[in-house]
Amino acid sequence: MPVRAPEPSSGDIHDLEPQQFLEEVHSFEFWFQAVEGYLSGLTWGHRPDTPDEPLVPADRERLISVLCNYCVGETAALEGSSGLIAIAPNRLSKIFLSTQVADEGRHLEVFVRRLRDLGVADPEAEIERRASRSLLLFKRRLLELVASKDWEAAIFAQNVILESLEFVVFTSHAEDADPVTAEVLKAVIKDERRHIGFGENELGRRLADSPHSRARIAQIRKELDHLVLDTLEETSGNIGLDRSEHDRLGRVYLESVERLGLLR
């Protein structure tokens, strides 16, 4: 029987025992009630009555390129997280990843829909045409790690590196996007919190138990870092970030890597 999270006698959630907390937050029930809170009433990721302001042609072009690459990232995460379920080491991770698969599928769907709203007749072809080479290489490497059943490396690549990149980029982009895109991004960001947290905590626990793995994961970070930073550079340019904001995003991206002791 799963351990359900009881109300602590103090009434404070922080008094839960660690295992009770983990059972609660990795459950499908928790996920369902969480997403219901912010997706209810949305259509294709935004409120139906949000005005879709026309963009000037250059801005529209840049937004299409950005969304195409968001679709590449989300496809990588969708394929990666679904593949990871089979090699997840325990029930809680398998159930959590099943919720992540649903999240990633929704993200891909709303970004493709946004492309159609912007007048892209064949989103699949446009995604292929505009995909960043660095991001495609990253996706290929991620799926190789999943296929090789390397749980730690694949979780690191997907839920630490890729999700952290998406979290910082989406957060920054949402601040300055048109109203519809901003709403779509803000709902996606709420899902990304769970994904980055799962990755960092799962990997953190495993590195604490087997510190010898740290050098191996650090090597994978070195291999993937330039692909991520190249992608960040390209996306930053397309969403119009200045150099200081781009540098700030780079630092934020590295925070989780640093907390895990993988910067060296």
Added chain:
Amino acid sequence: MTKPVQSDTTSTEDERARQRFILEDTGFDEVPKKYRKFYRKWKATGDALAPNEVICPVCKVVIRSSRELRPGDRVYCMPCMSRLIVVRTDAGTLEAHVAY
């Protein structure tokens, strides 16, 4: 809003009594309803942390407790599923560190 209500006099003798807080829903919608009052968004400019609050270093959400927080306390960030320990920084402020 966070409202201080009373002091907890069950603390150990060498501890100043902790303030207690009644937590209200701040509109944070990323966790199930029953947990929402324990979290809020950081508003950046002009925002400040109350004695019962810390920022999650992983996802940047403000975590709230019904008690004044002290170094060594455990708090949970449900939005990103992190377990955290409260520490005091050199600057004297409280900060949460991830406990894997």
